[in-house]
Amino acid sequence: MPENPDICNQGNETGSVYFVSNCDAEIVRNSLTTVISHVIKGNKYPVVISSKRHLTALSSIQGYHQYFISLCRKLNLLPNDRVTLISPMDQLIAIQLCLAEKSKEETGDFDVETSIVLQAVKDITNKKLLSQYDITSCSKDSGICELYDKFLKDCNYLDGCDVYNVLKKEMSKNEELQKLIKEQSFLILDPPKSILERKMVEFLAENKDVKSVTVEVPLDCEENISVTVDNSCLATVLDVNVPLSTVKKAPSITEAYVRLVFLSYLELIVNSRSELALARVFNVPERELTHSAFTAVKHESRQKKMTMYQTATSFIMKIRLGGKGYAPDCNNPLGAHVKGIGEFVSLMHRMETVIEEDPDIRSACRRTVNILKREMLKCRDSKIRNSNVESVSQLLHAQIADIIDELDKNIVVTPDKTAANGGSLTSRRARKALRQLLDKLATVDDDMSSLDHLTDIYSSQRTPLRFPSVISQFRSPEEELEVTSPGNKYNLSLSERVLNITNKAQTPVYAKRYKSTYDWADPVHNVDVQKDVDIFSASQVYVIPSKTIVHAGNKFSSGEAAKVLETILDQENLTETDPVLVPTSSKSSENEKTVSTNQENTKQNNKKQHEKQSKKRQLQDGNQSSQPEKRKKQDQSKSCRRKLLPQVKGQQSLAKFFRV
Template sequence: MASLENSLKTVVKVFRRECHRVLESEMTTIRGADSMLIALQLVMAEANKTETGEFTVALSDVIVTWQRLLREKLHLPLSDSAHPENYDIIRREYDSFLKRTNTLDLIDVSRMYQQLRAESDPDEPLSSVELLQFLSGGVESSTDCLQTPSSHDCPQTPSRNTSQYSLQVQGALRRLFCSYLELLVNTRNDLALAQVLDAPCRGLSCVAFTNLKRQARASGTSLFLAAVSFVRAIQLGGKGYAPPDSHPLRGHLKGLSDFVRFTDHLQELMGETPDPSVAGEKLVSVIRAALVKGLSSEHPVLAGAEGVACDLKRRMCQILDAQRGAACDSGISPARPKVHAINHATAYGGRATVKVLKALLDEEALSPPCRNKAELLYRDQAPIDAIGETCILTLFRSPEAPTGCSPQALRQRVQKRAKPKVSGHVIRSQFACTYGEEERPLSRVLRFPTRGGLEGEGAAPFAAAECEKGSSASSLVGQRVPLGSRGTNIRPGAAGDVGEACKRRRVEEEGEVERQPQKKRTLGTGVPRRPGKSGDRAAPAKQKLISGQSKLTSFFRV
């Protein structure tokens, strides 16, 4: 195993030394075995969403496609297993994903080694079969023997569970530290940004990541550049250049501003410190302080972050000493900044620190793959609740923007069908008690007594007819009703018997009644009688006008 690790380090070292000859960008980073598997899972889920509409993929399908991808890229004979569905599309999208994120996998690095090696370098330090065993997890590493056995090997005890939890915490924290450092080297790595966007918690949930991903796709940029462009437009843009209030990222302005401010601070530390070892210590310390902020002294994350930070600081110092020793042995003096360069110390210090960070990230890419593929690919939440590391597949499973032709949800469709239909007229007038149920609302007739007929012997008839628009039916004529009795509607069938003569006669009668003086009602003997006496129950009682009744009656007559 030691020889295999040394061979991998030799391949990567030669690649870093000569990569400027074949690569367009010097900031290209390397993906290890676990990162390659996560990228393949995302590509397969995207292909399944295009075919079936579901952004998901089974673990068995990922493992089968993974084995075929490794053998095909290493030019090894394929197994007799079935051909994975949509493999050609998946392979093409996988290569496109690597190019879009400015990354290379270990197989591409091994292939480029054959083109870039010098005569003094070994001919073939690593065979294709050995690389296949390493990437597929068939080779045990020296660190696996020091880890706690799994639950299948021995019964779990409280102390063993605590040790396993601490190992998980340290692994998750190490991924977060390296993701922050990788963003300083390669800002186009979307997987690194997805891991640290909400770590520590900034209020940027899956909804914020979804909106950021859509904005990046619309502008054709990376996730990091989309976030920085939005925040810069808010901070520096005027009234005509700032994004509108309806922009989908407006609701996540505070969290995105905190994230961009934190990354700006890391870049300033990296550029303003000439010594790479001091700059690396500052970077790791700032990241550690942000991850453990607000945690108690007894929290396991605090101890895990302290151990990971010390290990990274020590490793960066060792890498820097090795680089300085290699420069001295070669007999070539290191590059020095030009005197006429503006802020030459900052530029030189930043380049030296980036060189150390790339060497550190290359070593992390050579780490042995995780044996528990299900925990690596499908963990819903990281073991650290205080940091908030989320499964990558869960973050990228965000739905697309809704369109007008998309069907409604099943619950909405069921509720719409289960809603009972309302029959009849629910909202009725305050005078609905005077109308019959069998009459239509457009043929209603309102009957109100006239002012002159309230105290007369017989009240003058009054009827207000409501006819439909465009109807040729004649107006309805009300019947005489005794004072105090409730009026009833005339049926619509009687409207055909009424002519213009009836209408004129009704108007003349109403005018005569209005001009007649009001008289008191008398009995047959000529003696006036009060309507309130109980002796005469047959005679209709006199109705007194209340305040405002005459005005209300005249209003309805109009």
């Protein structure tokens, strides 16, 4: 192995910044200590920084944001001990929720375009980091910067830009921080990806030597690692474009979802004001808490100006304490969800009890994760698989154990104090370990793209599973409009209702193949035949294969015609010369008049015929002998004569003309 000529020889006064270019992840895992021993000799162990998840999982590697917030916690620069670092994923979701709330106030629609969210993230980051930056008109008009800062304050959050600005401001007046940064050496495994990480690297490398490290591993023997250190400048190192790997393992959506649920529960233990964490675990595992239950808790918390977690906890505790003085209001909307909210509060209290009462920090953290594990294994939701629960819990046990090992190395013995005077409680060290775990996992890149966090995603299985987004949880369910509401359809004007009906009546393209077969009659019948719609129009005449002509009529006229037809057919005699006339006019009044006149005419004709037959019989009886006359056989042609259907007025003359 070659000698390293660029070893820092300035003692402990000034450190250096080493950039490792094109270093494989397997080399880092297997021989990180060997690389550090080749790079730095005689100096103290450097701070190793990376932004990749599979590298930061190691206890000796930190993320960019993790190192900065650890300095802020060490120097007590944060507002309180429970404040948590918001991840880049949650930052996108928080900005989306703020813009959706603004859109609901202006337009009534709780939604926002993804492009507007991405532009707002860019504007907020540049405004906090760059002194001379003008945000876009869209972000300026919406007031997203003020809304986002208010959301962070209400949820006890800090983003990476705020942490960087706090440390940068403290650097100018804190000599202890200046000495710490000046003497510390840094080994950066991958170049910065965002403008914030670039600013952090510039902050750490200020007034320091910058060196480029190249690591080579021979194919025949991986133990003989060749490390080369060259002098470089910061601008050259930051401008190097590292080619992205084209082969990337597709992330498991179900495993990522289970990991997110575990971390959300742990985050509520550390920071109970986190609304994003509460939204993810409110009904996981299944507690029969619907969307309306979450909406009721949200509205109740805003009405009382309390956090959502505190609102739900106080409601359940009032019920459990009993008594009229503690009983909640009978009209409280949370009363319909007592069972589910009670199960959620009981689970949180069990974990907090373990954290506060177990004196052993390892046992407390291990038992807390196991409680979550047992609850998740009982879940019947297909999105939570037992294999993913087992793997995530094992990974959390290993990471928490590494963090506790680091805490044991830095224990400072102090005089005992009471809890009222700022003494150490049993739960503080356990919460500190969980807080460091959350800081570590919130500062690395995520496997999924940013769009996957802003919208609902579906698993690529035979039966796709829906993983809802956070904004769908915060969106209030649709409520039925009152009669007096201006948005009710019955309060629309006549022109608006007619326009809506005409728009709905349009036949879609895919339904045109189901149209009527009367294409030869276009454009009259170029419509779809719907249910309970008569295909015969009242203004049209259709010829069908029969001896009669049929006119279409309404329901009233057709019913009257049927009654008249029955009375006529019941009569015994039908003359050939006087056919039955049945009018079929479109108007009911005219139809009744014509029917009555036809009935009178038929009665008179029948009477005349009967009188003639009686006179003939009397004459025959007087002239003939007493022998009885044989009755003539009835004409078979007349008896078997087919009874015609009712004829239309004017058809009588037409029948006489064609009669032989």
